[in-house]
Amino acid sequence: MRIGELADRACVSTRALRYYEEQGLLRSSRTAGGQRVYPQSAEDRVRLIRELYTAGLTSRVIASLLPAIDARHVGPELLARLLDERARTTAKIAELQAAGQRLDALIALATHPDSDSCPATLDQAAASSSAP
Amino acid sequence: MRIGELADRACVSTRALRYYEEQGLLRSSRTAGGQRVYPQSAEDRVRLIRELYTAGLTSRVIASLLPAIDARHVGPELLARLLDERARTTAKIAELQAAGQRLDALIALATHPDSDSCPATLDQAAASSSAP
DNA sequence: TTTGCCTTTGACGTTGACGTCAAGTTCTAG
DNA sequence: CTAGAACTTGACGTCAACGTCAAAGGCAAA
Numbered sequence: 617m618r619i620g621e622l623a624d625r626a627c628v629s630t631r632a633l634r635y636y637e638e639q640g641l642l643r644s645s646r647t648a649g650g651q652r653v654y655p656q657s658a659e660d661r662v663r664l665i666r667e668l669y670t671a672g673l674t675s676r677v678i679a680s681l682l683p684a685i686d687a688r689h690v691g692p693e694l695l696a697r698l699l700d701e702r703a704r705t706t707a708k709i710a711e712l713q714a715a716g717q718r719l720d721a722l723i724a725l726a727t728h729p730d731s732d733s734c735p736a737t738l739d740q741a742a743a744s745s746s747a748p
Numbered sequence: 749m750r751i752g753e754l755a756d757r758a759c760v761s762t763r764a765l766r767y768y769e770e771q772g773l774l775r776s777s778r779t780a781g782g783q784r785v786y787p788q789s790a791e792d793r794v795r796l797i798r799e800l801y802t803a804g805l806t807s808r809v810i811a812s813l814l815p816a817i818d819a820r821h822v823g824p825e826l827l828a829r830l831l832d833e834r835a836r837t838t839a840k841i842a843e844l845q846a847a848g849q850r851l852d853a854l855i856a857l858a859t860h861p862d863s864d865s866c867p868a869t870l871d872q873a874a875a876s877s878s879a880p
Numbered sequence: 881t882t883t884g885c886c887t888t889t890g891a892c893g894t895t896g897a898c899g900t901c902a903a904g905t906t907c908t909a910g
Numbered sequence: 911c912t913a914g915a916a917c918t919t920g921a922c923g924t925c926a927a928c929g930t931c932a933a934a935g936g937c938a939a940a
Binding site: 619649 | 915916917918919
């Protein structure tokens with residue numbers, strides 16, 4: 617398939633696909649006229665790339681990960697980075713959960729009849745940073 | 749206190765503090781000479797701002813949230829946005845958890861003796877996008 | 881008063897993952 | 911064979927949250 621179809625299938629822009637190729641994340645063969653041609657498997661590949669991006673990894677890190685995934689072999693150097701990224705991801709999740717609770721408190725503030733009934737929630741929303 | 753001390757206390761740069769003020773997130777009074785002066789409470793304020801940033805909110809959204817937090821009253825318009833942000837946060841957490849599992853699979857690939865023992869994990873790492 | 885750190889505004893630089901526009905080329909349906 | 915959709919490379923634009931540098935002025939201690 618050509619770039620437009622892949623873009624549709626994988627729900628990304630053609631610009632993104634060219635960018636991925638430029639970053640060494642995605643390969644393509646070419647027609648006689650120079651247009652990119654992709655195999656069916658490219659769709660999954662792009663979804664994998666997207667997922668790694670979503671995980672907060674940069675293109676450079678992803679570029680170093682993909683060969684390891686393909687070869688099903690991870691070296692010690694890469695392992696260190698993986699553990700690092702894993703920790704980062706765990707931390708991010710915790711931060712997002714904390715933020716989610718804060719948003720919940722604000723939502724409760726709007727949906728509950730009155731604030732007088734439960735001032736503790738408000739305090740939590742306005743002064744959680746004072747916790748050790 | 750002046751800007752340097754607040755920066756130290758809240759663990760942010762002075763540039764960030766000026767930026768927050770520029771974005772309407774933080775206020776300050778001034779000395780006769782024009783230097784910024786902050787009350788003690790500013791430290792908590794900055795930490796709150798940082799936390800909201802960490803939650804993935806933009807300065808514009810935070811600027812609209814802070815008055816609601818201060819007044820302890822959330823209007824229906826803001827509530828809609830809050831619910832939206834809450835959903836976004838939930839989705840992000842789910843994505844990060846999925847990415848975390850993917851990273852775990854890669855880590856297992858590196859730390860386990862051999863890949864032959866458990867190819868299922870590898871498949872999961874390489875083809876999770878094919879799941880419905 | 882002088883030393884010297886702190887602060888001011890202004891403005892340009894950075895980073896990442898693309899968006900967008902332009903000018904030209906290729907492919908495909910009819 | 912021809913219209914026009916799809917594709918090519920190249921290059922500049924974007925956005926957010928600051929970093930960084932410069933020139934000038936404020937402030938506290940000796």
